[in-house]
Amino acid sequence: MNGGVRRDTAVDRIRAVFADAGCTGWLHARRCADPRAAMLSVRGDERVVLASVYKLPLFLAFCAEVDAGRLDASGQLRIVPSDCTPGPTGIASFRDPVTMSRRDVAASMMTVSDNAAADVLLGEIGTTAVEELLTRLGLTRTRIVGGTADVYQRLVEETDTRTTVEAFRALTDIDAAWTVSAYDPAYTSATTPEEMTRLLEAVWSGSALSPESTAFAQQVMRAQIWPHRIASGFPHRGVAIAGKTGTIGIIRNEVAVVEFPGEYPIAVAVFTRAARADPVLPVVDAAIGEAARIAVTGLRAPLPDDPAGPSSAESA
Amino acid sequence: MSPAPGGSCTGGATRALPDRLVTLCVTALSRRGEATVSTRSASTVELVDAVRSGMCDLAVVEHPALTEGLDAGPVVKLRRWLVVPADHRSARSDRPRLPMLSDLTFAAPPRAGNPASFDAVQDLLRERGLDVDTTPAVDDRAVLAAVAAGTHFGVSTSPPGAVPGVAWLDWAPSALALRVRIVRRADADVGVHVDALDRVLFKERVR
Numbered sequence A: 001m002n003g004g005v006r007r008d009t010a011v012d013r014i015r016a017v018f019a020d021a022g023c024t025g026w027l028h029a030r031r032c033a034d035p036r037a038a039m040l041s042v043r044g045d046e047r048v049v050l051a052s053v054y055k056l057p058l059f060l061a062f063c064a065e066v067d068a069g070r071l072d073a074s075g076q077l078r079i080v081p082s083d084c085t086p087g088p089t090g091i092a093s094f095r096d097p098v099t100m101s102r103r104d105v106a107a108s109m110m111t112v113s114d115n116a117a118a119d120v121l122l123g124e125i126g127t128t129a130v131e132e133l134l135t136r137l138g139l140t141r142t143r144i145v146g147g148t149a150d151v152y153q154r155l156v157e158e159t160d161t162r163t164t165v166e167a168f169r170a171l172t173d174i175d176a177a178w179t180v181s182a183y184d185p186a187y188t189s190a191t192t193p194e195e196m197t198r199l200l201e202a203v204w205s206g207s208a209l210s211p212e213s214t215a216f217a218q219q220v221m222r223a224q225i226w227p228h229r230i231a232s233g234f235p236h237r238g239v240a241i242a243g244k245t246g247t248i249g250i251i252r253n254e255v256a257v258v259e260f261p262g263e264y265p266i267a268v269a270v271f272t273r274a275a276r277a278d279p280v281l282p283v284v285d286a287a288i289g290e291a292a293r294i295a296v297t298g299l300r301a302p303l304p305d306d307p308a309g310p311s312s313a314e315s316a
Numbered sequence B: 001m002s003p004a005p006g007g008s009c010t011g012g013a014t015r016a017l018p019d020r021l022v023t024l025c026v027t028a029l030s031r032r033g034e035a036t037v038s039t040r041s042a043s044t045v046e047l048v049d050a051v052r053s054g055m056c057d058l059a060v061v062e063h064p065a066l067t068e069g070l071d072a073g074p075v076v077k078l079r080r081w082l083v084v085p086a087d088h089r090s091a092r093s094d095r096p097r098l099p100m101l102s103d104l105t106f107a108a109p110p111r112a113g114n115p116a117s118f119d120a121v122q123d124l125l126r127e128r129g130l131d132v133d134t135t136p137a138v139d140d141r142a143v144l145a146a147v148a149a150g151t152h153f154g155v156s157t158s159p160p161g162a163v164p165g166v167a168w169l170d171w172a173p174s175a176l177a178l179r180v181r182i183v184r185r186a187d188a189d190v191g192v193h194v195d196a197l198d199r200v201l202f203k204e205r206v207r
Helices: A010-020 A051-067 A100-109 A113-136 A148-158 A164-171 A195-204 A209-224 A282-299 B020-029 B044-053 B096-102 B115-127 B140-148 B191-206
Strands: A023-031 A039-042 A076-080 A098-101 A240-248 A253-258 A266-274 B007-014 B036-042 B058-062 B071-072 B076-078 B081-085 B105-106 B135-138 B153-158 B166-170 B176-184
Touching: A010 A023, A010 A039, A010 A282, A010 B115, A023 B076, A039 A253, A039 A282, A039 B076, A051 A100, A051 A209, A051 B036, A076 A100, A076 A113, A098 A100, A100 A113, A100 A209, A100 B076, A113 A148, A113 B007, A195 A209, A195 A253, A195 A266, A209 A240, A209 A253, A209 B115, A240 B071, A240 B140, A253 A282, B007 B020, B007 B191, B020 B036, B020 B081, B020 B105, B020 B135, B020 B191, B036 B044, B036 B153, B044 B058, B044 B176, B058 B191, B071 B191, B076 B191, B081 B140, B105 B115
Parallel strands: B007 B036, B007 B058, B105 B135, B105 B153
Antiparallel strands: A023 A039, A023 A266, A076 A098, A240 A253, A253 A266, B058 B176, B071 B176, B076 B176, B081 B153, B081 B166
């Protein structure tokens, strides 16, 4: 009876999740630090817009600069919020000047996607340091062309508006169907989902940074506060999600490492582009979580020395 | 696969378009000298697939929709009305409000036909204070039949007319308008056909 029943593959299911949410989706997932290198890809080799996911390579480049002794992580920076890129979180939302250590600025950039912190940090290390890190790790299709301030300035110009607030309001106009450079990987910071999981794998395997910086990077990424995307796919006890989101207009992304106790960590990168221009689309956020869950479930495997034994969920 | 003058052209029209507009589009294509103009009426998702695969030369589809890989023209707004049972209290009101329809079920196109536009309409109704169950109605005929039965309301691009048991409400014409775009493959030589359809849609747009 079951002979004629075709079960959808994980790739089929992920494609259906994206279609049902009204978005185009790209996904890559890989088991970290596992010589079997199990992977899953849904258009994972295509170039996609990074949006605020660019803060991840920037953060790791900062850690590499600290490792090289070129930056003092605990050095103090005075930041005047009104001089910075606007944003709803972190220093960007502050009213008064603050003095913080570089590593706390970096943590604010990662945990709450603080735009002001990102531009301060980019100003500290420059895009050259980011390019050096990407080159060292062989990520040739990832390109950082500037910070949030640059993207926002171009948005204001392209939407013929005067402020960032007006530009974002214009992008949500249902009748406009904008094709701005921030949506085009040829003109803005971009990567491929496969390169993003390779970057995360390099961090989790310890090959990208010193042991101290690796631990710092993992701890900061686990502290990201957003629960609505990849984390929504794993509402289980004991699971840690170490991620970085990215959002601009119709673009909604997240890359993360999903850590189940006693199992190999799994890196997953999900990039989407919605049909609707509405500023809030919970259906797409949830689709990112569901697609990640389908991908990660297919790659789960116990660590070799785990006394609990093999997981019944292993299928890769 | 480009339609040559005197040859054939296959155009697609979303089921949300009113009959009159479909015939205006076909007439406009015929005037371009095509010996044969055939029309496929289907959901937006089906039409986008048909254009991608070459089954259709071009199509008028709903917006928002996933049109990746195709050239999509500007968004055009077309008039759309709320349709309610003729004996419903909203039909007798001078200023009908959306929450008045809370005792009815929404007869809407199946979500799978274009999840993005389905969700956009749902969110509009909820934003304006109406959160009701939906039942699928594949086209205007099915919507009007469900409305005439007295238990449903719907949205329709068919202008007010003599349909027994159905009343048209003039509500939020800009917000409720049907958004459409013309889609084509980038390598398809259908520029003159797109221009012809574009002129038709432009004349019929909500001003």
